[in-house]
Structure formats: C-alpha cells, structure tokens
Amino acid sequence: MWLRPLRALPLRLAVSFPLTQRALHASARTHSDEFRINDLLAKFKNPGSPYYLAPGEVGPASPEDHSVSRPLAGQDVAWVPPPFRTRDRAPKLPHMDGGYDRVRATVHEWFDSNGFDAEGRVEWPVAWGDSDMYRHINNVSYCRYVESARMKWIESLVPDLGEVGEDYLVREYGRRTGFILKEQAVRYRYPVTYPDSLIIASKPHSIDPDRAQFKIHCAMWSLKANRLALTCESTCTIYDFDKLQKGVMSDAVRDVLRARAAA
Incomplete structure (x- = not known):
C-alpha cells in the first residue's frame, strides 16, 4: 500500500519522508539519553550515592572495571572526620x-x-x-x-x-x-x-x-x-x-x- 503513493511522489520527497521519520526517532532517543546522562551526573554529585565522585577523584578506567571511584570502607586510607561545627561552635554528632x-x-x-x-x-x-x-x-x-x-x-x-x-x-x-x-x-x-x-x-x-x-x-x-x-x-x-x-x-x-x- 505504501509503494504506490511513494512512486507518485517526486524523488526528492520520496527519499526525504523516511529520513524525516528516522530523524524524529533519533531526536527522541537523544532526549532519553540526555535524561539518563543528567540523572547519572546528579548521582556523581550526591555524597550519599555510591556513585559519588569527590573533587580530584576519577571513575573506572573502562566498562570492565567494576571498582568504585574511592576506597571502600575498611581499606587502608587516611580518613579525617569533617570539621563541621554548629552555630555555638560545638562539634556536631x-x-x-x-x-x-x-x-x-x-x-x-x-x-x-x-x-x-x-x-x-x-x-x-x-x-x-x-x-x-x-x-x-x-x-x-x-x-x-x-x-x-x-x-x-x-x-x-x-x-x-x-x-x-x-x-x-x-x-x-x-x-x-x-x-x-x-x-x-x-x-x-x-x-x-x-x-x-x-x-x-x-x-x-x-x-x-x-x-x-x-x-x-x-x-x-x-x-x-x-x-x-x-x-x-x-x-x-x-x-x-x-x-x-x-x-x-x-x-x-x-x-x-x-x-x-x-x-
């Protein structure tokens, strides 16, 4: 059913029609990918997320590298408790x-x-x-x-x-x-x-x-x-x-x- 109308159309329109469809699908995929990327970037910035990257830290070297970007708890790393204080200058618990x-x-x-x-x-x-x-x-x-x-x-x-x-x-x-x-x-x-x-x-x-x-x-x-x-x-x-x-x-x-x- 689609072949006859396409044959009757000028060559330029017949070629551009499927290309337009592909462009629309590609645009939808681009927006979806952009949403997933932004969601992942937000996790990198959240200190409570396992994906958190502190300043100076880098992610895995390759997709096959499943290690975290920071040493896991229990590994030999220097840890200094944060010096946050309340308004009365007493340490927070x-x-x-x-x-x-x-x-x-x-x-x-x-x-x-x-x-x-x-x-x-x-x-x-x-x-x-x-x-x-x-x-x-x-x-x-x-x-x-x-x-x-x-x-x-x-x-x-x-x-x-x-x-x-x-x-x-x-x-x-x-x-x-x-x-x-x-x-x-x-x-x-x-x-x-x-x-x-x-x-x-x-x-x-x-x-x-x-x-x-x-x-x-x-x-x-x-x-x-x-x-x-x-x-x-x-x-x-x-x-x-x-x-x-x-x-x-x-x-x-x-x-x-x-x-x-x-x-």
Whole structure:
C-alpha cells in the first residue's frame, strides 16, 4: 500500500519522508539519553550515592572495571572526620553531620558486598554515659547496641512472616512463641570513643530447623574512625513461652530465614 503513493511522489520527497521519520526517532532517543546522562551526573554529585565522585577523584578506567571511584570502607586510607561545627561552635554528632554521608555510602557498600541483610540496619549515636574511665565505650554497652540491632532485624522479619509474624513480637511475658538469645561471642576490634555513631548490620546463617535455632552474624562500623569496630556471632533459639521450653521452627520461619540468608 505504501509503494504506490511513494512512486507518485517526486524523488526528492520520496527519499526525504523516511529520513524525516528516522530523524524524529533519533531526536527522541537523544532526549532519553540526555535524561539518563543528567540523572547519572546528579548521582556523581550526591555524597550519599555510591556513585559519588569527590573533587580530584576519577571513575573506572573502562566498562570492565567494576571498582568504585574511592576506597571502600575498611581499606587502608587516611580518613579525617569533617570539621563541621554548629552555630555555638560545638562539634556536631556524626549522626547529625552531613559531612559523614560519604562514609555512610561506603559503609553500606561494604555491608552489601559482604552479604549483610539490607533490612534491619541501625545507625546508633554513642552516648557519653556509655564511656568508661579510659574514655572508651564500655564493653557491656557494645552488647546493648548489638541487642537493639538484633531486635530491629527480627522486627524486619514480621512483614515476611505474614499472619504468624506478630506471634514473634508479643511484648507480654509468657505468651506465644518468640526468639531468645542462646549464646553470643563478641570480638572487639577497635575502641570507640564519644562522640561517634555506629552503623550495625546483621545477616542470618546456619539455619537448623531440627534444633529450632539459627545464627546471626553482626558487624558494627564506626563513622568517626571509618573502620570496623566490632563483630558478633549470636545463636538464637525459637522458644515457646506458653510451655516454657524450646519451640518448633515452622516452615514459614524456616523459609524466611533461608531467603534472607541467601539474599
């Protein structure tokens, strides 16, 4: 059907018609590409983005180079906390200071690359009262931080557990089923001092339905020092508070834990 009208047209018009169509498609692609490029450039300028490029930094050398433009958290790099101050000239706490956004981005990158769960992560501001006589955070305080992070991670399981999810978060003692801590081993890697903020991430592993237990590996990162401060290995058991004995790991709980461990 298209051939006859085109034959009747002058040669110049018949040739220019498909060229015009191609030009319109090329123009649409150009606008779409321009939008994607601008979006990517905005990520390069955002300190909270993994794509952030600080002044003087360069991107990957080639498309095959999947390294980041800056050293990841935990690598041997000189890190100086930002000197931002509030109006009264008192130092800002790290969790309130935007100068630490770049560290936050690299810490979460490190957690992701080491298989930690993206859900249930906590940023915990260190309290001055948690310090001991040597100005280091007291060893017991670390365990409290880990305890709160573990509870936050368990709470993140509730939406995935569906109807039985609320059974594991009943606050009233002596009812239903829940998770209890069987044992934990803590390794102190770096002495944290006030002021600081800690980012804590968890990941489950070694799920054992027969014994109704599983393990949680936890890592704690110091924003001020930009280094790993603590690791903890915890064993959690499902407990029946009605019968005051070890509970049973249901298929729903088993499947959710395995899915989180494999993510």
